[in-house]
Amino acid sequence: MDKFPFYLIIIAVILLLIMLANKIKVAYPVLLVLAGLGISIIPGIPELQMKSETIFILFLPPLLYEAAWNISWKELWKWRRIIGSFAFIVVFFSAISVALVANYFIPGFSLALGLLLGGIVSPPDAVSAGAILKFVKAPRRVRSILEGESLLNDASSLIIFRFALIAVATGQFVWHEAALSFLWMVAGGIGIGVAIGYIIMKIHKFLPTDANSDIVLTILTPYIMYIAAEEVHSSGVLAVVSGGLLLSNHRLQFLSSTSRLRGYNVWESLVFVLNGLIFMFIGLDLPQITSGLGNVSMPTAIGYGLLITGVLIVGRIVAAYGAVVVTLIARNFITVADRSNPGIKGPFLIGWSGMRGVVSLAAALSIPLQLEDGTTFPQRNLILFITFVVILATLLLQGLTLPLLIRKFHIKDPDYIMPEDELYNKLRNMMSQHALDHLRSNYKKQLGEHTALQQIAQKWETSRAGIKEPGMNAESKEIYRALLNHQREWLHDKNSAKQSLDEEIVRRLYVYLDLEEEKLQYF
Known part of the structure; x- marks a missing residue:
């Protein structure tokens, strides 16, 4: 309770900063992280101890559910190949690239530790990209690809993270066990999400609910999906996404117009607060992150963070153009969503839209302090700091320049010729x-x-x-x-x-x- 006034002040600051961001047309995640950094160095400010469970359970399910609820299934299916490649192949490619670079350049980093770091920092953040694209007119296909990718890349990166964590803890990696675990995480997560979504839909439809109970049930739904899937060691992220997509596409069948209208307003306000809090907390968490660097100097640690940031940025841009090349070849054999030449500007925008955020920080914080034998987890604090640098650097570099690039490129929207x-x-x-x-x-x-x-x-x-x-x-x-x-x-x-x-x-x-x-x- 002694920190309650502090949290109220933080919420008030978040509101003011988001209003300022809208006025000066800057993505609010950038301002919130910088403000959190500034507040964290003020003497006497209560130290914030963020726990990964808080982020994963409190923040992640509703944010994913809201994104799944609002995305267009038609667009998701249309661009399924490019979305799938970015959400899975590019994430795996990024994680492996980070693992190799970290193993070679950072002392004390094994390949397993490098893969652990790669799994943490590989998924771009959907909230940051959405906040930035709010102020500029980007082609619809770019928005659709980024939105669709963001729904799935969290799941793929967390799968990598879990397997790498096991490899670091046990010192071995059994491929056939990993493959079976991977299949269960994917199939189990999707199956549980769809099953719970179907049950929730029937509850809405056949029980005498009103608008208030409908809205409360929609808020409980993502938490039920996530916790149920995690309890059986499948992917809670995929459960929320698959269940959210199912309910979203049947909303007219089980929700009244009053429930839909009121629910939209409630969810818009809820997500607004959650997004603001999480980015402010990223900045406020700096003292906790920097306190345990140990023998690694601050400039050296920052250098490692910038190195990994560069690997991620270059790797994503290369992957974006690689996807174009594959599409140009594949269109001779299969039906693709777009048979025209995409040029060089569109893929670069997608490649440059790789800001990191909440999932990366949550995964880094979830690294245990000790291994099962009681020894300190190797390089935990350095991994935390590198993750923080990656989040900050991508938000500042890509977040501030992406709107300028979109305006400069003047890309015409080929999907919507009519105003x-x-x-x-x-x-x-x-x-x-x-x-x-x-x-x-x-x-x-x-x-x-x-x-x-x-x-x-x-x-x-x-x-x-x-x-x-x-x-x-x-x-x-x-x-x-x-x-x-x-x-x-x-x-x-x-x-x-x-x-x-x-x-x-x-x-x-x-x-x-x-x-x-x-x-x-x-x-």
Whole structure:
């Protein structure tokens, strides 16, 4: 409890920094990590002891679930080959490259320790890339590939990490046992996630839930999936991702419109807080990381961290162009998602979008202090420090330059030739016409009897007739907002003046006005 005020202050600082990041158009993970570093060196600041269990259990399941819920399954399947290669092949390639370089250049690093470090730092962080792409217009395919990769690379890197940890602890690596364990982690994780997702879907559908219970159940779901999979030594990450994808693609079948709308707002706020906390904690954890370097000097340790960072950056860029070459060859034999020449800019952007973050830090912190025989775990503190340097360096170097590169490259989006507003209006027109035809064909009698249905039909007719217009312009929206505010003021005055007016009715009208204002963003 004595640290509770400190955590409240940290949350307030996070909010201010994210608002500042939005104002100056800088990815907020960069500012949060730097702020955490600055706060950590202030005298008298409580020392933060982050535990890997806190990150893995408290932070990781909801963040993965939210990402799986929001990703497009259509895009994920379309780019499945490139996403799969980056999520698995490139992660393995990065881990092995780090292992070889660490074994050669860093004294005391065996290949097993190098592979352990490689498993820790190989997965790029989805939150960082998403925060950066928020401020620039990147091609949709680049976003889809990065989003899809981020769902799976955490699982592959943690699998490498677990096997390397066993090799360091036991001094041996049994390939056939490792292969069987790998298959169980993948198949078991996916199977458990899908099974629990199916059960959760049936609970939503057949039990008398309301919006509140639906939302609470969606928050519990990723934790249930993750813990259940980890308890049987399969991949909790894959369980959350597979279960989240299943539920996301069936959301219309078991969630009401009220649950979907309210749940979206709740999840957006929850993920906002979790992301802010985790990046601030990365910076605040510096004293714990640097306190145990021992005989290795700070400049030397920083040099090792920058060396590994360089290996990761170069390796990912090489892999991005390698994927293009493979695709150009493979398209002569199989159907690929894109048969055009991607050029050199797109692959470079994907290669440069390799910022590291929360999963790397959590994996490094989960390294035990001692081996089973009681001896100190070799190079644990140096691995922690190198991981921290990699996270900081990639966030600063790639995180700050990626928006500049995207603007400079001016890559055209080949997947969306039509402007977004025009496509939105076109689909809305088609949707209205389809509903209008259905109404006239199936409810002809009721349409002639009910004025409300006639008004709905008239509304769709008007919408369809004026669909070529881009919608309400900025000035019209401002005027409408002013009118809504005027109605709120009138309702407030009316409620204050008339004591007998039902407060519940007044609040329902306030919600109606809020919904009207919210709808403006869709016009």
